[in-house]
Amino acid sequence: MNGNDHLIEIQDxxxxxxxxxxxxxxxxxxxxxxxxxxxxxxVGQSGAGKSTLLAALGGLNRPTxxxxxxxxxxxxxxxxxxxxxxxxxxxxFVFQSYQLITYLTAMENVKIPLSIAGVKKEDQADxxxxxxxxxxLQDKKNRLPDQLSGGEQERVAIARAIVNRPPIxxxxxxxxxxxxxxxxxxINLLKQLNQEGQTVIMVTHNKKLCxxxxxxxxxxxxxxxxxxx
Amino acid sequence: MKLYNISLNNLRRRKGKVxxxxxxxxxxxxxxxxxxxxxxxxxxxxxxxLDRFGANIVMTPRSENLSLSYGGISVGGVTYETVEFLESxxxxxxxxxxxxxxxxxxxxxxxxxxxxxxxxxxxxADLQTELSLKTWWQFxxxxxxxxxxxxxxxxxxxxxxxxLGQSMxxxxxxxxxxxxxxxxxxxxDGIIMGDLHRFQNVLGKPGRISMVEISAFCRxxxxxxxxxxxxxxxxxxxxxxxxxxxxxxxxxxxxxxSFSYGVAVLVIFIGSLLVFVTMMGSxxxxxxxxxxxxxxxxxxxxxMQIILLEALVVGLIGGILGYLIGNxxxxxxxxxxxxxxTLSHLDVTLGGVSLILSVALSxxxxxxxxxxxxxxxxxxxxxxx
Numbered sequence: 002m003n004g005n006d007h008l009i010e011i012q013d014x015x016x017x018x019x020x021x022x023x024x025x026x027x028x029x030x031x032x033x034x035x036x037x038x039x040x041x042x043x044v045g046q047s048g049a050g051k052s053t054l055l056a057a058l059g060g061l062n063r064p065t066x067x068x069x070x071x072x073x074x075x076x077x078x079x080x081x082x083x084x085x086x087x088x089x090x091x092x093x094f095v096f097q098s099y100q101l102i103t104y105l106t107a108m109e110n111v112k113i114p115l116s117i118a119g120v121k122k123e124d125q126a127d128x129x130x131x132x133x134x135x136x137x138l139q140d141k142k143n144r145l146p147d148q149l150s151g152g153e154q155e156r157v158a159i160a161r162a163i164v165n166r167p168p169i170x171x172x173x174x175x176x177x178x179x180x181x182x183x184x185x186x187x188i189n190l191l192k193q194l195n196q197e198g199q200t201v202i203m204v205t206h207n208k209k210l211c212x213x214x215x216x217x218x219x220x221x222x223x224x225x226x227x228x229x230x
Numbered sequence: 231m232k233l234y235n236i237s238l239n240n241l242r243r244r245k246g247k248v249x250x251x252x253x254x255x256x257x258x259x260x261x262x263x264x265x266x267x268x269x270x271x272x273x274x275x276x277x278x279x280l281d282r283f284g285a286n287i288v289m290t291p292r293s294e295n296l297s298l299s300y301g302g303i304s305v306g307g308v309t310y311e312t313v314e315f316l317e318s319x320x321x322x323x324x325x326x327x328x329x330x331x332x333x334x335x336x337x338x339x340x341x342x343x344x345x346x347x348x349x350x351x352x353x354x355a356d357l358q359t360e361l362s363l364k365t366w367w368q369f370x371x372x373x374x375x376x377x378x379x380x381x382x383x384x385x386x387x388x389x390x391x392x393x394l395g396q397s398m399x400x401x402x403x404x405x406x407x408x409x410x411x412x413x414x415x416x417x418x419d420g421i422i423m424g425d426l427h428r429f430q431n432v433l434g435k436p437g438r439i440s441m442v443e444i445s446a447f448c449r450x451x452x453x454x455x456x457x458x459x460x461x462x463x464x465x466x467x468x469x470x471x472x473x474x475x476x477x478x479x480x481x482x483x484x485x486x487x488s489f490s491y492g493v494a495v496l497v498i499f500i501g502s503l504l505v506f507v508t509m510m511g512s513x514x515x516x517x518x519x520x521x522x523x524x525x526x527x528x529x530x531x532x533x534m535q536i537i538l539l540e541a542l543v544v545g546l547i548g549g550i551l552g553y554l555i556g557n558x559x560x561x562x563x564x565x566x567x568x569x570x571x572t573l574s575h576l577d578v579t580l581g582g583v584s585l586i587l588s589v590a591l592s593x594x595x596x597x598x599x600x601x602x603x604x605x606x607x608x609x610x611x612x613x614x615x
Contacts, residue, residue, distance in 0.1 A: 117532055161526075
């Protein structure tokens with residue numbers, strides 16, 4: 002594999018951490034690929050290495066060994082600043098626990114990725130409005146995060162992830178803190194994004210959510226145990 | 231949405247932190263402004279007093295004789311009949327390097343005169359200039375500005391029984407006593423003053439000058455240098471600075487100034503430390519936020535911009551408020567410290583310096599926290615999520 006055939010290719014990936022004097026293998030060895038336009042879930046128990054894998058896919062966590070190819074780019078062959086540009090252009094992150102900026106309104110949070118993308122101010126307003134409309138929050142655009150419910154904050158986080166239309170959306174436990182009804186809404190939203198052409202990769206410990214995705218990658222003890230379509 | 235919106239929104243919605251940060255700088259800048267304004271006023275007060283004392287440089291012809299007088303008792307050896315200056319040469323005084331520090335130049339002709347069988351000293355001078363130089367003189371009558379008027383010292387008036395309006399003949403010239411000085415305890419008690427050019431004629435010294443009194447503005451002026459510069463122009467002159475009394479006062483003020491600057495530096499150091507610690511704390515608090523920004527695609531430079539922009543705004547607010555409050559405190563304090571004095575004006579240069587200093591300190595104190603934040607590994611920052 003060399004990144005030419007698939008949107009994302011992971012090759013012999015390994016990631017170790019030092020926890021005191023002990024070396025912990027968060028990812029022992031993983032190799033798999035994701036094609037353009039797929040909706041993939043990465044499933045595993047807590048501590049299995051799912052979030053580490055997602056961070057490595059997003060260019061946030063340099064692996065100890067192996068390669069991550071995205072759209073023919075060897076991600077960790079790039080400099081730190083080039084990877085920042087890659088994240089700005091290619092990836093939209095939906096974090097665990099929403100992770101909105103508390104002193105910015107919903108609208109301002111959604112505009113954050115646009116502030117460094119060279120988008121004109123008037124276009125920023127239009128793009129953010131479209132993203133907020135897509136998640137159904139256009140009427141709450143001027144609220145601060147602490148004035149929104151958990152589900153609403155999650156939807157703002159999704160709007161922020163998609164506002165500059167990145168080809169890849171990485172979602173880390175997007176329903177982890179939500180009730181089942183709101184969780185369904187969020188999953189449907191991710192499905193809708195996928196249907197509109199974005200590649201969505203979702204990390205979850207909830208196997209039931211796998212039914213909504215095209216493919217599931219099972220992770221256990223830092224190993225990719227099953228990759229199914 | 232621009233990066234500065236993020237900075238400004240952060241400051242706007244974290245007022246407590248901003249107040250704390252601004253306070254650190256404000257206290258430092260206000261202390262500096264207060265101390266500088268007060269010491270400037272003190273210095274100005276001493277200089278004004280000096281100006282009121284009159285001439286602070288005296289130029290007399292160089293003489294090899296010693297003046298045999300002490301405490302008003304003369305035992306001979308009068309030196310004023312030595313080689314005198316040419317009036318036409320006096321324009322050279324204004325050509326010295328520090329000419330802008332020169333105020334009044336008061337040339338005089340001196341000579342003895344026999345009146346009713348007694349000798350008296352005549353002094354020819356520009357009387358209006360003389361009166362503006364000797365502001366402490368009090369007198370009866372009113373100087374008219376007329377060239378035939380005389381100003382008479384109190385002792386002279388007593389000895390010769392002179393009264394206001396009385397006519398006097400000096401040589402062939404007629405004069406009228408227009409003013410009689412109150413006793414001053416100085417040499418003017420025993421003289422008769424008249425118009426410079428009239429007295430030059432009376433004394434038979436046309437175009438000659440016996441001595442020159444010079445008032446140099448002392449606000450930062452190098453009085454010793456001015457003295458040397460004049461002496462260079464007049465090799466045959468003895469140029470003396472009457473500076474001892476003033477120097478001792480100025481030295482005291484310099485000491486107060488040095489102490490003030492020391493205190494100001496200490497306060498500003500503490501203020502900067504406060505900003506540094508608060509900014510460091512803020513960066514640590516914002517690890518999560520910085521991680522989010524980096525994950526979204528912010529470069530290291532973007533993170534630095536956000537933090538340094540905040541520091542810039544804090545510095546500007548601290549500088550402006552510090553300058554205004556410092557002047558306010560000085561305005562309130564000066565009347566208690568210096569009698570009959572007030573803060574005369576707002577020093578715009580000091581304002582500019584305060585602003586630059588405040589911004590520079592704020593940026594400097596925030597530089598390390600900003601660099602630290604920008605270099606934060608996004609994966610480490612995200613582990614804090």
